[in-house]
Amino acid sequence: MSDKYNEWENGGLVTLDEHSRAKYDVLGTYVERYLEILCRRYGMTSFKITLVDGFAGGGLYQAGEPGSPLILLQAVESAEAKINHFREKKMTVDAHYYFIEKRIKTFAILNSVLQQSRYKDEIGKTIFLKNGLFEDYVDTIVEDVKKRNPRGGGRVIFFLDQTGHSQVYPQTVRDIVKKIPKAEFIITISIDWLVDFISDKRPLFEKNVQKLGLVQYLNIEEIIRIKTEKQADWRYIIEAKLSVAWQKATGAHYFRPFFIEPEYSRRGYWLLHLSPHPTAHDAMTDIHWEKGNYFRHYGGGRGVDIFGYKPQPNNELNGISFSEAFQQSNMERLMEELPRLIWKHPDGVIFDKLLDMIRNVKAVNNSTVEKTLLKIREEKGIEISGEKGGKKRSKKLSGKDFLIIPRQKTLI
Structure with a gap:
């Protein structure tokens, strides 16, 4: 300079x-x-x-x-x-x-x-x-x-x-x-x-x-x-x-x-x-x-x-x-870590709050977090419900969506 x-x-x-x-x-x-x-x-x-x-x-x-x-x-x-x-x-x-x-x-x-x-x-x-x-x-x-x-x-x-x-x-x-x-x-x-x-x-x-x-x-x-x-x-x-x-x-x-x-x-x-x-x-x-x-x-x-x-x-x-390999390795780690974070909230947590909890300590963007959560849902690791209640099955999350560990997972 x-x-x-x-x-x-x-x-x-x-x-x-x-x-x-x-x-x-x-x-x-x-x-x-x-x-x-x-x-x-x-x-x-x-x-x-x-x-x-x-x-x-x-x-x-x-x-x-x-x-x-x-x-x-x-x-x-x-x-x-x-x-x-x-x-x-x-x-x-x-x-x-x-x-x-x-x-x-x-x-x-x-x-x-x-x-x-x-x-x-x-x-x-x-x-x-x-x-x-x-x-x-x-x-x-x-x-x-x-x-x-x-x-x-x-x-x-x-x-x-x-x-x-x-x-x-x-x-x-x-x-x-x-x-x-x-x-x-x-x-x-x-x-x-x-x-x-x-x-x-x-x-x-x-x-x-x-x-x-x-x-x-x-x-x-x-x-x-x-x-x-x-x-x-x-x-x-x-x-x-x-x-x-x-x-x-x-x-x-x-x-x-x-x-x-x-x-x-x-x-x-x-x-x-x-x-x-x-x-x-x-x-x-x-x-x-x-x-x-x-x-x-x-x-x-x-x-x-x-x-x-x-x-x-x-x-x-x-x-x-910032490569595809780095993104993939982050998703693999998030597959393990996100359920643990949600588990700390027995009554569940909204998507916006989860993002705010990890905003300063994640390298990936929000879309990668969203993709990971949807994949975890597919594997029955979490349940997602909309703001007005009821399970959400769409492939797009909104900030007010509710994330919770299924009851049987919590008991295990």
Whole structure:
């Protein structure tokens, strides 16, 4: 990422690498889907949203590929067109954009790119360009969102594509969520930079953990021991330990960490999604499976224990790709685990509640859980009834469907 900024700072455009392309692909797809989901109510005529790019860069790449500011603008346009395609009464996505860039020359390129784009007339009206640090503008943005939504409920997506691992603080996220409860975040974290300090530069590792406000959520001695004794691949340590610490430190209800690994290097980064709503979380999980070639999950767990770890013969984890084989192995594990979870509720549990119980600890999407439950029903392992009672025999579950272990199974 530093080379990228060096080129922009020298007045040139940057070559878009594959892992940045993957990140932007996910960002654009997610924003489109987010809007399509939230704007699907037919009678809706307007929907307010604020999109914040805290590390906006120069806005354009060498071959003409759009940077994140243009990705966000185009995603909203595309979503609005799809939403209105079959509508007689059109609706408007009332979007405000904040593009923040701290480097003066890079900011000048961003400003020039937008001034020459079809969005130029919106600069200063719905597009707000800020030269400075993300942290310096957070309070202003929060207040603007609250003014636009005086009754509360402001929808905001923060895209925080930081360089390194320490420019976005979990406490900042927590503070924003307290003021804007529906805010969500897509954050990149160069985890390799932090992990490099674990064993050979322990004081720096502890200093960085302290700075990020993660120290109370981590057993530093355990992490250092696992790394130095080579008990597991370091990627397991990062995802299994630090991601949970990040979630606790931010207070985010739903979180989804995935690892983007560059094609020619094992030095990659997290794409971390933090959300207050299960629908948003589920949409991002679906996108991870659709874009499976980009991502890997580190950790040995399947089923409802994706951060679990069982040592391999060489004591290392090579990562799990989002493949059909991974999905099948998850279904096999879920065939065993889901009945056990349901059994803990003698009076049964509704499908939505079951999903919420496992949302943060499963790698598969909801459709895979649904397929698994239907297969368990075929094998007489569970009974499913509709919201109004009576056994359900259809091959599609709804959130209010009721799941229970058959009486004879409970007795056994």
